[in-house]
Amino acid sequence: MRFSIYRFDPDKDAxxxxxxxxxxxxxxxxxxxxxxxxxxxxxxxxxxxRSCREGVCGSDGMxxxxxNGLACITPLVGLKEPVELRPLPGLPVIRDLIVDMTQxxxxxxxxxxxxxxxxxxxxxxxxxxxxxxxxxNGLYECILCACCSTACPSFWWNPDKFVGPAGLLQAxxxxxxxxxxxxxxRLDYLEDPYRLFRCHTIMNCADVCPKGLNPTNAIESIKxxxxxxxx
Amino acid sequence: xxIVTRKFDAVIVxxxxxxxxxxxxxxxxxxxxxVLSKVFPTRSHTVAAQGGIAAALGNVTExxxxxxxxxxxxxxxxxxxxxxxxxxxxxxxxxxxxxxxxGMPFDRLDNGKIYQRPFGGQSQNFGGxxxxxxxxxxxxxxxxxxxxxxxxxxxxxxxxxxxxxGLDLIRDKEGDVCGVTALDIETGxxxxxxxxxxxxxxxxxxxxFSASTNAFxxxxxxxxxxxxxxxxxxxxxxxxxxxxxxxxxxVLISEAVxxxxxxxxNKDGERFMERYAPHAKDLASRDVVSRALTMEIQAGxxxxxxxxxxxxxxxxxxxxxxxTRLPGIREIAMKFANADPIKEPIPIVPTxxxxxxxxxxxxxxxxxAPYKTGPExxxxxxxxxxxxxxxxxxxxxxxxxxxxxDILVFGRAAANQIIEDLKKNQHHKDLxxxxxxxxxxxxxxxxxxxxxxxxxxxxxxxxxxxQTHCGVFxxxxxxxxxxxxxxxxxxxxxxxxxxxxxxxFNTARVEALELDNLVEVAMATMVSxxxxxESRGAHARDDFPERDDDKWLKHxxxxxxxxxxxxxxxxxxxLTVESFVPKARTY
Numbered sequence: 084m085r086f087s088i089y090r091f092d093p094d095k096d097a098x099x100x101x102x103x104x105x106x107x108x109x110x111x112x113x114x115x116x117x118x119x120x121x122x123x124x125x126x127x128x129x130x131x132x133r134s135c136r137e138g139v140c141g142s143d144g145m146x147x148x149x150x151n152g153l154a155c156i157t158p159l160v161g162l163k164e165p166v167e168l169r170p171l172p173g174l175p176v177i178r179d180l181i182v183d184m185t186q187x188x189x190x191x192x193x194x195x196x197x198x199x200x201x202x203x204x205x206x207x208x209x210x211x212x213x214x215x216x217x218x219x220n221g222l223y224e225c226i227l228c229a230c231c232s233t234a235c236p237s238f239w240w241n242p243d244k245f246v247g248p249a250g251l252l253q254a255x256x257x258x259x260x261x262x263x264x265x266x267x268x269r270l271d272y273l274e275d276p277y278r279l280f281r282c283h284t285i286m287n288c289a290d291v292c293p294k295g296l297n298p299t300n301a302i303e304s305i306k307x308x309x310x311x312x313x314x
Numbered sequence: 315x316x317i318v319t320r321k322f323d324a325v326i327v328x329x330x331x332x333x334x335x336x337x338x339x340x341x342x343x344x345x346x347x348x349v350l351s352k353v354f355p356t357r358s359h360t361v362a363a364q365g366g367i368a369a370a371l372g373n374v375t376e377x378x379x380x381x382x383x384x385x386x387x388x389x390x391x392x393x394x395x396x397x398x399x400x401x402x403x404x405x406x407x408x409x410x411x412x413x414x415x416x417g418m419p420f421d422r423l424d425n426g427k428i429y430q431r432p433f434g435g436q437s438q439n440f441g442g443x444x445x446x447x448x449x450x451x452x453x454x455x456x457x458x459x460x461x462x463x464x465x466x467x468x469x470x471x472x473x474x475x476x477x478x479x480g481l482d483l484i485r486d487k488e489g490d491v492c493g494v495t496a497l498d499i500e501t502g503x504x505x506x507x508x509x510x511x512x513x514x515x516x517x518x519x520x521x522x523f524s525a526s527t528n529a530f531x532x533x534x535x536x537x538x539x540x541x542x543x544x545x546x547x548x549x550x551x552x553x554x555x556x557x558x559x560x561x562x563x564x565v566l567i568s569e570a571v572x573x574x575x576x577x578x579x580n581k582d583g584e585r586f587m588e589r590y591a592p593h594a595k596d597l598a599s600r601d602v603v604s605r606a607l608t609m610e611i612q613a614g615x616x617x618x619x620x621x622x623x624x625x626x627x628x629x630x631x632x633x634x635x636x637x638t639r640l641p642g643i644r645e646i647a648m649k650f651a652n653a654d655p656i657k658e659p660i661p662i663v664p665t666x667x668x669x670x671x672x673x674x675x676x677x678x679x680x681x682x683a684p685y686k687t688g689p690e691x692x693x694x695x696x697x698x699x700x701x702x703x704x705x706x707x708x709x710x711x712x713x714x715x716x717x718x719x720d721i722l723v724f725g726r727a728a729a730n731q732i733i734e735d736l737k738k739n740q741h742h743k744d745l746x747x748x749x750x751x752x753x754x755x756x757x758x759x760x761x762x763x764x765x766x767x768x769x770x771x772x773x774x775x776x777x778x779x780x781q782t783h784c785g786v787f788x789x790x791x792x793x794x795x796x797x798x799x800x801x802x803x804x805x806x807x808x809x810x811x812x813x814x815x816x817x818x819f820n821t822a823r824v825e826a827l828e829l830d831n832l833v834e835v836a837m838a839t840m841v842s843x844x845x846x847x848e849s850r851g852a853h854a855r856d857d858f859p860e861r862d863d864d865k866w867l868k869h870x871x872x873x874x875x876x877x878x879x880x881x882x883x884x885x886x887x888x889l890t891v892e893s894f895v896p897k898a899r900t901y
């Protein structure tokens with residue numbers, strides 16, 4: 084199978100380039116990550132992040148034939164050749180397929196991604212109805228792979244100011260949690276021309292999310308909450 | 315050679331559940347703590363845990379910690395230390411409630427309490443009816459837990475060193491631990507992280523096997539570092555083979571599937587677990603189920619063209635149950651097995667999953683080793699928690715959902731012990747002058763070595779040897795050959811060469827360093843397994859099919875130097891209750 088992969092090692096390359104690989108696959112190689120591991124056995128200098136190899140750790144997000152996805156759950160069957168692999172767009176490249184995610188995580192941290200509840204905790208669990216708990220479905224499953232935010236033009240233009248789809252999905256995860264008491268504070272923070280309102284519902288985020296989540300919906304829900312609190 | 319040194323109150327290596335639970339405790343206590351992780355914290359392998367956390371909350375069926383303790387002791391095949399097991403089971407409810415208060419999105423029952431599901435080996439009333447003890451967030455409990463712990467650490471402002479790899483333990487002349495050397499993977503820089511307390515929470519190492527549920531990062535780094543620094547490794551012959559890894563791929567299918575009502579079938583469509591465990595059936599202990607699966611395959615009742623796997627059936631369950639309680643499993647089965655479990659069974663095979671052994675500790679997370687005066691002396695400044703540690707609460711076989719419990723209880727306990735110990739030890743010990751020599755020598759060998767075998771070649775050989783010679787059933791001649799083969803592989807691992815010489819994010823170098831750790835773990839496993847001439851828990855010898863309490867009710871200690879073995883007694887006396895006396899183990 085034929086691959087064309089973005090290469091850049093700041094230690095020796097002045098500029099990035101695309102390198103072609105032609106490799107013989109084994110029958111057990113089903114996913115793109117299997118092929119990349121095979122390439123690494125012939126060229127150990129190809130650098131990428133990977134860990135769980137089952138789509139739950141979020142390490143191996145990359146741009147696959149123009150579309151962001153996780154290598155470990157992208158089947159090789161159906162990929163157009165040469166398979167063109169590039170790092171996630173819009174973030175600085177550290178090396179090859181590895182990007183610097185500092186800005187991405189900074190935005191995630193900015194929305195206070197933790198439960199705020201100032202009541203003294205009870206002896207046992209805080210109660211939550213199954214219906215209230217169901218509000219968190221489609222939100223808490225995010226794996227922070229950054230496929231969404233790095234597919235978002237608004238995030239490309241303003242990665243320092245726009246929270247981005249991943250961060251906003253998590254902002255809503257806490258707004259939607261019946262146990263959280265910081266709704267007003269959270270909405271105040273997001274009520275800003277950039278942090279939330281740079282979303283122009285282009286919907287690339289929902290389109291590429293490897294976990295099938297929908298940040299655009301979450302963003303709309305946050306906007307609804309803002310409207311509701313003004314009336 | 316002088317290298318840059320950074321000073322902390324405590325250094326934690328590993329940012330999975332145990333490392334982050336401990337980090338949270340230390341940060342909240344106002345200590346200066348550094349957490350090193352090879353990957354961004356939420357990518358640690360805790361993220362892949364599926365089924366739940368065991369705690370006798372009694373939200374669904376009547377339950378109490380003492381029954382949980384009995385099940386854990388029995389599940390361990392009596393090799394677990396009963397003081398530590400009592401300690402863990404008594405604290406289970408508290409650490410789960412605490413996690414809920416942290417924001418963990420547990421599933422809920424109609425009355426608003428935490429949802430619980432049945433898991434293997436759980437009983438009411440000391441071996442009676444099935445208990446319902448595993449607290450779950452769908453089948454993504456580990457993911458929900460790891461993210462919750464990370465989030466709390468963000469709030470507590472814990473300092474993470476992300477994409478840093480621990481290289482070697484720093485011990486001074488007295489044998490006390492004063493920190494670790496570490497590699498910044500992004501820049502290639504090596505640093506000494508000096509600390510008054512060093513906690514290893516580096517997780518498992520099932521990457522020593524070809525067929526493994528484990529992530530690429532599970533390379534036993536903590537065990538390798540400990541072994542190279544003359545700390546023994548305990549009970550390394552005990553590896554859990556999970557009954558249900560996806561056939562041909564290894565990805566885990568949670569026991570929660572059987573907890574929710576799924577069961578196993580052979581090629582005749584027979585629910586064969588009824589023969590092996592008439593009472594608990596598909597919810598017998600994992601060692602029992604994995605042996606049953608292996609025997610079915612050996613008897614020619616496997617499925618498929620090569621009769622080499624079995625089937626996990628859940629299509630009789632309500633589609634809504636699968637969609638709400640097992641959504642992750644469905645996703646995995648569809649992606650990796652081309653099977654939608656709502657309509658068809660999942661092909662599965664026993665797959666290496668969990669290391670019951672590890673760095674020996676007491677129930678406070680302090681590493682204990684024979685070093686100055688006694689066989690179980692506390693190594694000053696050194697702690698371990700989670701899968702890399704052997705407390706031992708799992709003994710010969712771990713019960714499902716006791717691992718997430720283990721990391722919460724002992725992550726917290728180790729941190730509390732560190733807080734106490736640091737009140738006494740106000741000052742950093744001086745670093746030895748040769749602080750980084752060992753690490754720098756390993757790196758410079760990789761820099762200069764030419765014409766060696768590739769890391770991939772040698773690690774493939776290791777995995778194949780471990781898989782063939784040290785699997786679900788163990789045969790005497792295979793073990794002896796395995797020890798010889800592993801010796802050869804260890805030799806080859808010391809001469810590997812890498813093509814990539816870049817300083818920047820050199821993953822080839824990381825993999826070569828990981829191989830050093832894997833080889834320590836594999837060697838310890840093979841040597842310990844060859845010596846234990848009985849069958850107990852997950853260690854099943856073809857030539858010694860029975861458990862032998864007279865000779866073998868004891869823990870193995872493996873010393874890397876000279877590949878020497880020693881033993882220490884099992885702690886049969888609990889903290890407050892009566893001992894559970896070893897008896898025949900049936901399910």
